[in-house]
Amino acid sequence: MEMTPPIERAVVIGAGTMGTTLAKLMLANRLSVCVIDSRAAALETCRQKMDQAFAGTDVDTTRLALQTHWSREDESSIVIESVPENLEIKRAVMSRAEAYCDPATLIVTNTSGLSIDAIGRDMRHPERLAGAHFFNPADLIPAVEVIPGAVTTKAALHRTCTFLERLGKRPAVLKQAVPGFVANRIQHAIMRECLSLLEKGVVDIEALDDIVQFSIGVRLALSGPLLQRDLNGLDTHLNIARYLYEDLERTREPSRLLEERVAQGWLGAKSGQGFYRWDDQRIEGRQRRTREGLERVIAVAMQHTHEEKGSDHDASK
């Protein structure tokens, strides 16, 4: 059987929010990484963030290359496209990728929900293109949704998953692509209902956040919704679904409340005002504590899942 060599080099396209944490993930896992961005300033910021993140550690940051131009790549490289969520920009990147990569180079797109087939429409070899949807920050969050296009080969999906596992990730393969994939569909379903409850005046902002965080939020850190419903009882869930669904928000349009806030420039932390008020100090503190907190929550969630797997195994003996 023909053997494909292991991936030794990651080429990340786009040095933005995601590209920077992707580079961090690669370096922390001792991989060479080349980050390509059309803006030199974005590359400079990426360099500063890597120096900051790995100062005083044994991580070799000389494995990081920052370029505004492409280099030739072979099958020991993976290209991870992480440019803005715009079909034209992503298609242009695919065309550059094909010009510089040999046909066996694996290419993945970090799109949050665009069609993989639409991104690969003009490619000569779209069979080696898959979706690999990371979550922010990519160096911390374990899950990665892996999405096949209509012509993606099983071998390309398998290579993508093997690569992700080597990075310590938990790749989960979708059977087919749907807009927003899985996680964003669920996140938007939750937010549609949250915004509807605010609009109807059922609850205020702080109370809503408190209820969600300290009820379903903390539970979801330990088990997925289906496993949780098993423990709760499917009959109980059905009884509630029977009377509740007719009252849930079903709008096909984004919430008016959201439209109004964005129209008046209330974009969240980056504009100083969203649902809450923000200043630089508050943002910095929140980001630092969130990162530290996430590390702890992820460790607890991993440990819990590990113990559960062990006890399931014991029970089946």
Ligand SMILES: NC(=O)c1ccc[n+]([C@@H]2O[C@H](COP(=O)([O-])OP(=O)(O)OC[C@H]3O[C@@H](n4cnc5c(N)ncnc54)[C@H](O)[C@@H]3O)[C@@H](O)[C@H]2O)c1
């Ligand atoms: N931000 C998130 O939370 C998040 C989470 C998961 C997935 N994503 C997805 O990841 C992708 C990137 O998102 P982001 O938030 O990092 O965007 P971003 O705007 O922060 O960064 C994009 C970078 O791409 C660069 N760029 C633009 N055109 C380019 C080109 N032709 N060649 C090279 N570089 C180019 C820009 O200069 C910019 O630095 C999007 O598809 C987004 O949907 C984002």
